[in-house]
Amino acid sequence: MVTDTTWRPREVTPQGAGAEASPAGLLDLLGRLDLAELLTAEKALVFRGFGVTPGTHGSVVDALLPRRLAYVHGNSPRTKVGDNVYTSTEYPAEFVISMHNELSYASSWPTRLLFYCEQAPHTGGATPVVDGALWLRSLDAEVREAFTAGVRYVQNLHDGYGFGKSWQDTFETDDRSAVDAHLAGTGAEWTWTRDGTLRITHLRPATVRHPVTGAEVWFNQADQFHFAGLGEHGAQVREVLPEEELPQSVTFADGRAVPAEYIAHIQETGLKLAVDVDWAAGDLLLIDNVLVAHGRRPFTGRRRVLVAMSG
Template identity: 65%
Template sequence: MNTAENWRPLELTPSGTGADATPAGLVEYIGQAGLAELLVREKALVFRGFGVSSGSYDTVADALLPQRLAYVHGNSPRTKVAAVGKNVYTSTEYAPEYQISLHNEMSYAHQWPGRLLFYCDRAPSTGGATPVVDGQLWLESIDPAIREAFAGGVRYTQNLHGGHGLGKSWQDTFETEDRAQVEAFLAGAGADWKWKSDGTLWITQVGPGTLRHPVSGTEVWFNQADQFHVAGLGEDAALLMELMSEDEMPQAASYADGTPIPAEHIIHIQEAGLRHAVDVNWNAGDLLLIDNILVGHGRRPYTGNRRVLVAMSD
């Protein structure tokens, strides 16, 4: 069993598990492994050498994800890949030269997936690892004064355009063209929203700063303040702030009461996570299953035709 200081994902192979080196062998092993308990204990699992292809992915994913979820209210640019399986998406479609900072998927939303399953359809030529971090270690490595500042949570603000503009449209974000359906979703989420005259949907809601896992009780760092805050988004976002106010930005973050988060706090949080991150390098056919509360994830820059797909479940 991993301890906090030397944590890394548990790697499972045919030779290590005694399972056949086939997708069917992996499915059989999953059915016998006590997956739910294993995942909570180890926090992340890497499956290698089972020959999983895009044609066999759906059957394997059914065994690993109890109920695959649509990426509704998802903030990242993705494409749905229906040919591979139900509710399967490309991983975040940012340019390969950029690093994606560590985060827990949809921690800004009122509901988030409990599990994420990554699948390497095509390996990168260089780079492109998925760094993962133990959320408890991340929390403990953040300055206590900053942790205290986040105790009340994070206020996230989004401006989702109606078809033309920066960032994602509300149609892509909610996978619908129906305004009433979006409004019903947001009402259930306890969010505040309004439609602007140009068709933009403005949304604001408060999420947690930290979270306790429902099974283990472990408290972890759990928010996406750095991915919504301009200080965490690089030079391009900083230049954008010279052209528009924070209220007009596609996304922004503050403390729950609206107090601005200092840029140095955002940088400290990102650096603290990266100090403890462990890279998962990809070969075609590999799978990475993570507990989305216990583990944060990101992406290293890469070259080549990398294609990593992701699916989510509760």
Template identity: 65%
Template sequence: MTTRDTTRESIWTPLDLESEGVGGADELLARLGEMGPDELARLLAQEKGLVFRGFGVTPDRLDEVLDLLLPNRLAYVHGNSPRTKVGSNVYTSTEYPQEFTISMHNEMSYAHAWPARLAFYCQIQPGSGGATPVVDAELWLGSLDDEVRAAFAGGVRYVQNLHDGYGLGKSWQDTFETTSREEVEAFLDPTGAEWQWKADGGIRVTSVRPATTRHPVTGTETWFNQADQWHPAGLGDDTAAALAQILPEDDLPQNVTFADGSPIPAEYVVQIRDRGLEHAVDVDWRAGDLLLIDNILLAHGRRPFTGDRRVLVAMSD
């Protein structure tokens, strides 16, 4: 059964695809098999996000479902958020303290290549809260002041400082899923990034990327960067002030400027963060539910929660 929110014509929401009563992975696999990969791709480009509700998929059947939703699952190489790998290119969602909101972002929009699709799976539903908010990235772009959009027209410059096993943020070994410097350099070489191995064994990676992109099928232009998450102002005044006392800006685990190296005003960052959250639609979780999103058309985040919550994520090109 396919259900539509009655407000979909005025307020975008993801499309709910509900169990017809049988439930379980077998029903969902049959539904996806009938749909076929081409129809799934068409529907996802049209709807931007699909929620599979009431099927009650169990962890032992997840791989079979993901094989159809994500034909070519990708490793989270060069990912900047803390995660744990729990299966065949399946990871925990960002391991960030549960009392905080994770602001809206398109996965790996700071990288030279990013996943086209993300699939989220709820293994353990939260006690309360814990929704995954999603926002139409075209709407997010349009919600920003003209001054902000114009300022970002030249793109952004990301800087990562990855330690060698001890320090703030992620190590380069975790980030690139290797202990080989040669493999890191081979990965970075075709990306257009610049890098420098540091005396303490860490590495600094600098990349200039566009602030928006266009969807390869629909042609839609979307806000597509993580300036607000990489900028100290996006962390809130108290956290930013605490970091400033520990490290100079150039040595933060991650930082961002405009493409020419000039600073991004804090008020721009706050506007970007807040308007993304303002226009977001919450996807609430029940155990066994899945959410499939187009990573260019939708950005995602996480609401605070209480109790246990375990949401897994996988991605594909």
């Protein structure tokens, strides 16, 4: 297994960048940077010390992500708090969120993610990030080979009552025809059941290549769709629901079950290789969503981190 890495996100501070330590200073700096080239080269950027507040956050987000995307077909629980700005995944503080690339199970995904720390937790709560090419190289050859043909995802999105997210929350609409239009042409197969549940099956690759660098990266959420990757919560849901009715599940491309030990290996490898980005209020983290996967460490106290996405 490959475990050595010296990669870390590039930290940008007022002192290091020769900029004023203020939101205005950050905006001026961004106007002088070739952000696309810098982000591709560095994979992730952390902006610290610019004093970005909730009141100035909007202008900074507009500068960094001028064409933001809605979180349509997203599977994690969030609250929309602004113009395509959301809370980060609302998952109990005591749990780890494993490494993943946003919407890697879908037919399209954001190219950039921007995180903003409005309130840092009392302890913990870092956002770990991992180089996706390193993650891929570090997986056992047996696991990589097993996923060569891709990943088959299944989602059961209820009509308002049940486990997991509803289809209305997932697609930010209560119009079935709008959901049909969104899914058309994505390669997914879907059906509406009698009780209003939307069942989606989607075959997606396990790896992709970055459109600029050509780097091949581990790029799927097999572990987060698999009950074994959800710990006690996954086991509890599986006890009360048959597998075909789980909110989400995953198999190999040919329909064979993915062994639980493969899931554990994938999650443990990603988290072991990850670099933690610790938060202070006002910090921002911009990542290339293909080159870098992210997660969340457990925390205590109130933690409020917002996220926005762009194509």
